[in-house]
């Protein structure tokens with residue numbers, strides 16, 4: 085299975101909502117529990133009129149803390165993983181690569197959902213503080229001094245933190261929360277809005293719908309390097 089390539093491990097940085105999970109679980113939670121108030125805020129974030137950080141703080145701040153157990157039960161019942169994720173994780177492991185799941189979602193359901201692969205990936209995500217009357221978002225991984233996008237959880241910051249450990253940075257994602265990470269990656273596997281964005285910006289990328297597609301295009305980052313003549317920044 086292992087292929088002849090590169091002089092060291094690749095770093096795979098994957099989004100969760102709309103990427104590993106078929107739907108955006110933050111959006112699903114908000115549209116189930118506070119639909120009228122959340123809908124215009126979701127639209128503003130997607131149109132980049134509101135930062136991801138401010139949008140998520142305002143939306144989750146609408147939810148009474150006493151609802152958290154119901155929200156966890158709802159999220160665990162609704163979440164569906166995109167086909168091929170287990171095969172993908174095993175391939176990453178077999179190649180000696182590293183996998184980071186970098187999500188604007190929350191630990192209260194991401195940790196149980198990803199528990200079967202806990203020894204093969206590292207999770208970066210946010211936490212919810214239920215100690216007040218309403219939920220409060222805690223951001224343990226904010227933007228570094230090089231990022232001014234007000235990400236909340238900053239994906240390019242995390243990619244920079246680990247860049248020296250890998251020979252290639254590969255971003256996997258689907259939406260607006262991945263735009264900054266894609267701009268700083270060597271290669272992008274993209275679907276939905278991120279796919280359009282990569283095309284418009286000219287980033288080296290390939291489309292995917294399932295993780296089987298990514299495994300089938302395992303060498304695509306090498307091919308793109310030949311076409312573009314080398315790594316960027």
Ligand SMILES: [Mg+2]
Nearest residue numbers: 099101102259
């Ligand atoms: Mg997403």
Ligand SMILES: [Zn+2]
Nearest residue numbers: 227231235238
């Ligand atoms: Zn940032």
